[in-house]
Amino acid sequence: MKSMMEVVALKACGLIVEYNPYHNGHHYHFQQAKHVTGAECMIAVMSGNFLQRGEPAILDKFTRAKIAVQQGIDLVVELPYFYAVQHSELFANGAVKILNSLQADSLCFGSEHGEIEDFNTLYHFITEHQKVYDHYLTNALNQGHSYPKANDIAFTKIGGETLSIDFAKPNNILGYQYVKNIFDLHTTITPYTIKRIKNNYHDREIHDSIASATSIRNQLLSENTRKNELNDAIPSITKEKLEEYKELHGTWHDWEAYFPLLKYRILTMKKEEFAKIHGIKEGLENRIVKTAKKADSFSNWMELLKTKRYTWTSLQRVFTHILTNTYSSEIEAYVTERQPSAIRILAMSENGQNYLSARKKDINVEWYTSSKKPYPYQAFEDRIDHAYYSVLPLSSQKYLTKQSYQKPIFKTP
Amino acid sequence: MKSMMEVVALKACGLIVEYNPYHNGHHYHFQQAKHVTGAECMIAVMSGNFLQRGEPAILDKFTRAKIAVQQGIDLVVELPYFYAVQHSELFANGAVKILNSLQADSLCFGSEHGEIEDFNTLYHFITEHQKVYDHYLTNALNQGHSYPKANDIAFTKIGGETLSIDFAKPNNILGYQYVKNIFDLHTTITPYTIKRIKNNYHDREIHDSIASATSIRNQLLSENTRKNELNDAIPSITKEKLEEYKELHGTWHDWEAYFPLLKYRILTMKKEEFAKIHGIKEGLENRIVKTAKKADSFSNWMELLKTKRYTWTSLQRVFTHILTNTYSSEIEAYVTERQPSAIRILAMSENGQNYLSARKKDINVEWYTSSKKPYPYQAFEDRIDHAYYSVLPLSSQKYLTKQSYQKPIFKTP
Numbered sequence: 174m175k176s177m178m179e180v181v182a183l184k185a186c187g188l189i190v191e192y193n194p195y196h197n198g199h200h201y202h203f204q205q206a207k208h209v210t211g212a213e214c215m216i217a218v219m220s221g222n223f224l225q226r227g228e229p230a231i232l233d234k235f236t237r238a239k240i241a242v243q244q245g246i247d248l249v250v251e252l253p254y255f256y257a258v259q260h261s262e263l264f265a266n267g268a269v270k271i272l273n274s275l276q277a278d279s280l281c282f283g284s285e286h287g288e289i290e291d292f293n294t295l296y297h298f299i300t301e302h303q304k305v306y307d308h309y310l311t312n313a314l315n316q317g318h319s320y321p322k323a324n325d326i327a328f329t330k331i332g333g334e335t336l337s338i339d340f341a342k343p344n345n346i347l348g349y350q351y352v353k354n355i356f357d358l359h360t361t362i363t364p365y366t367i368k369r370i371k372n373n374y375h376d377r378e379i380h381d382s383i384a385s386a387t388s389i390r391n392q393l394l395s396e397n398t399r400k401n402e403l404n405d406a407i408p409s410i411t412k413e414k415l416e417e418y419k420e421l422h423g424t425w426h427d428w429e430a431y432f433p434l435l436k437y438r439i440l441t442m443k444k445e446e447f448a449k450i451h452g453i454k455e456g457l458e459n460r461i462v463k464t465a466k467k468a469d470s471f472s473n474w475m476e477l478l479k480t481k482r483y484t485w486t487s488l489q490r491v492f493t494h495i496l497t498n499t500y501s502s503e504i505e506a507y508v509t510e511r512q513p514s515a516i517r518i519l520a521m522s523e524n525g526q527n528y529l530s531a532r533k534k535d536i537n538v539e540w541y542t543s544s545k546k547p548y549p550y551q552a553f554e555d556r557i558d559h560a561y562y563s564v565l566p567l568s569s570q571k572y573l574t575k576q577s578y579q580k581p582i583f584k585t586p
Numbered sequence: 587m588k589s590m591m592e593v594v595a596l597k598a599c600g601l602i603v604e605y606n607p608y609h610n611g612h613h614y615h616f617q618q619a620k621h622v623t624g625a626e627c628m629i630a631v632m633s634g635n636f637l638q639r640g641e642p643a644i645l646d647k648f649t650r651a652k653i654a655v656q657q658g659i660d661l662v663v664e665l666p667y668f669y670a671v672q673h674s675e676l677f678a679n680g681a682v683k684i685l686n687s688l689q690a691d692s693l694c695f696g697s698e699h700g701e702i703e704d705f706n707t708l709y710h711f712i713t714e715h716q717k718v719y720d721h722y723l724t725n726a727l728n729q730g731h732s733y734p735k736a737n738d739i740a741f742t743k744i745g746g747e748t749l750s751i752d753f754a755k756p757n758n759i760l761g762y763q764y765v766k767n768i769f770d771l772h773t774t775i776t777p778y779t780i781k782r783i784k785n786n787y788h789d790r791e792i793h794d795s796i797a798s799a800t801s802i803r804n805q806l807l808s809e810n811t812r813k814n815e816l817n818d819a820i821p822s823i824t825k826e827k828l829e830e831y832k833e834l835h836g837t838w839h840d841w842e843a844y845f846p847l848l849k850y851r852i853l854t855m856k857k858e859e860f861a862k863i864h865g866i867k868e869g870l871e872n873r874i875v876k877t878a879k880k881a882d883s884f885s886n887w888m889e890l891l892k893t894k895r896y897t898w899t900s901l902q903r904v905f906t907h908i909l910t911n912t913y914s915s916e917i918e919a920y921v922t923e924r925q926p927s928a929i930r931i932l933a934m935s936e937n938g939q940n941y942l943s944a945r946k947k948d949i950n951v952e953w954y955t956s957s958k959k960p961y962p963y964q965a966f967e968d969r970i971d972h973a974y975y976s977v978l979p980l981s982s983q984k985y986l987t988k989q990s991y992q993k994p995i996f997k998t999p
Binding site: 437440466559560567571 | 846847849850851853854855856879882909910911913968969972973976980984987
């Protein structure tokens with residue numbers, strides 16, 4: 174019987190996502206990934222309540238996971254905060270470690286470039302020139318360039334422009350990091366990529382039924398939402414859950430809602446506390462405190478803070494770590510683990526559950542489907558989640574924080 | 587000319603106050619004090635934005651100081667946070683140090699007892715039995731009694747009940763601390779006391795035109811305020827300033843307004859941070875975190891927290907220190923100063939200014955009337971004040987925090 178199970182074990186494909194919120198572009202990616210990999214089980218590793226760009230997710234992680242399983246994803250697991258709210262290297266590193274632990278056979282990512290062979294070439298090219306590359310990278314950083322800019326400079330210096338990949342595009346950079354981790358961690362994951370269509374990552378307007386998550390959030394949070402365009406760009410379940418959340422909890426999550434809390438916290442912090450926060454360096458705290466006193470809103474604060482050295486996203490990540498009171502020492506302890514100590518399942522289908530049962534013997538990491546056994550990251554996660562829910566009414570805070578102690582969302586066919 | 591000045595130097599009487607808010611009972615005390623001491627300059631040492639009982643003041647310190655000078659006080663100086671938000675010993679110690687530095691000739695306090703000779707007797711009686719007294723005090727504290735209760739037990743043990751003073755009454759306890767500090771610090775201040783009339787300290791209802799500050803705040807903050815009784819109990823300037831503040835800034839200050847901020851902060855604090863907060867001991871932080879998750883309001887939280895060991899006020903002081911992020915190490919550095927490094931003048935009359943000029947030579951501590959020279963406690967105070975103003979609209983926060991950098995309120999005759 175056992176050997177039978179092993180024989181019929183499903184082939185699994187991993188996706189690395191944020192679903193903020195789940196839209197038609199995500200659905201297209203998921204469908205294409207399933208098609209090109211021939212996988213029978215689709216696993217999404219999803220950022221939790223805070224995202225890679227250093228922002229609160231518009232809806233909490235459980236609601237976003239519920240939408241994903243309703244749309245056909247089999248298993249939604251959490252990319253923990255300490256990997257999620259990070260620059261692309263660590264983000265990719267955490268996500269690939271998790272997919273590897275879950276025995277995923279493939280990983281399929283969206284990219285502007287769209288040709289997987291060129292990513293493999295890129296990986297080998299950079300690896301060959303690693304020392305020179307690192308030298309120029311450090312140089313550029315010391316000159317005060319932001320990380321993405323420094324990366325681009327180093328890449329040009331080693332002759333990267335002769336390759337056909339545009340290494341300045343955000344999803345190409347992420348894709349490279351996925352491929353690099355797949356190889357560096359000696360996994361058996363096969364990488365695939367799908368060309369992203371139409372909207373650019375940072376576009377602020379919805380042009381079509383495939384819109385970027387940025388443009389959709391922009392529409393949702395602006396006051397003169399063009400309803401029709403929005404409804405064309407997201408599945409009805411996303412629309413439903415967005416409306417339900419706002420009705421139940423009074424608001425979606427965006428930085429402006431956190432501005433008073435963040436300002437209070439920053440103006441009562443001590444110098445020694447700033448020094449411990451992940452991502453703070455070179456006296457950034459002085460600029461943060463000074464501008465805090467002048468800022469009229471979160472976005473105004475960001476404008477006042479902007480410098481060549483810090484990208485918008487790296488500043489937002491610092492604000493996220495301040496809001497959640499996250500120290501470098503904590504992050505370092507977690508991200509240096511060779512493999513995750515535990516994986517939290519946010520939602521799954523029956524198919525996803527069957528996959529876990531079938532591969533149980535091979536999966537050498539504990540997964541958590543309820544709080545019956547203590548989740549090793551629970552205290553850390555509680556802190557993050559309390560910060561996230563703190564802008565909601567009291568009753569919503571109580572209701573939503575309980576989700577971490579309940580069974581995950583389960584979708585029957 | 588100089589010797590002339592010295593000859594005509596005014597006699598000054600100190601009052602130790604909170605004025606939360608200034609009411610007819612305060613005015614009676616001030617008038618009586620002036621009368622019995624024969625002083626020509628009345629100095630009020632007043633708690634700042636947070637009070638001895640561990641509460642935000644209903645109006646900010648500058649507004650309360652303005653009311654006091656309008657009512658005839660000559661000099662309102664701040665009792666800094668690290669002395670103000672403390673048990674009665676340190677509260678009294680700080681206030682007497684400041685009055686001593688300002689060369690006050692007398693100190694006049696209100697008490698339930700009302701006979702100064704008995705306070706002197708009490709002081710000498712306790713000093714005589716100090717060792718035995720301290721022994722029983724420590725014993726009672728170790729048995730889990732609160733500080734006031736332990737004090738009362740030790741007092742009974744040394745035979746204090748044979749004295750005519752009721753040492754369980756809050757203003758008698760404070761009065762004893764004033765007298766003790768006057769003697770222990772070898773000051774030349776002459777102590778006076780005035781019998782408090784009518785309302786008890788903790789009364790929640792206004793009975794008459796002399797009402798307790800507690801009953802007045804209770805009336806102000808409750809929804810069915812009995813306007814006539816209230817107006818009978820406070821001077822018109824207090825009424826005016828209360829209304830003006832609410833109109834300009836949308837609210838008065840009370841703990842309920844701080845509940846969301848405090849809850850956010852506590853649920854994102856680390857164990858190691860709790861350990862540094864002034865007044866936290868014996869695992870109190872575990873109870874605080876546990877009850878934070880259940881509490882529906884600040885008062886509900888307090889009810890959930892209450893134990894024999896902690897009085898309501900000591901718990902409120904802990905919450906104040908958490909809100910303002912105040913460490914034991916900071917407090918200890920300040921309160922062990924033999925005399926204050928600096929005194930902040932919040933408001934003064936022309937008479938008050940003349941007093942300072944006349945006594946300039948004798949006053950061996952710098953006083954601060956604007957921010958032209960850096961006030962040594964400024965960074966510390968800024969943090970406290972930012973926490974205090976954080977519940978107000980942004981424009982009010984900006985406007986009110988600027989007051990610390992402006993000249994003090996000056997009342998011409």
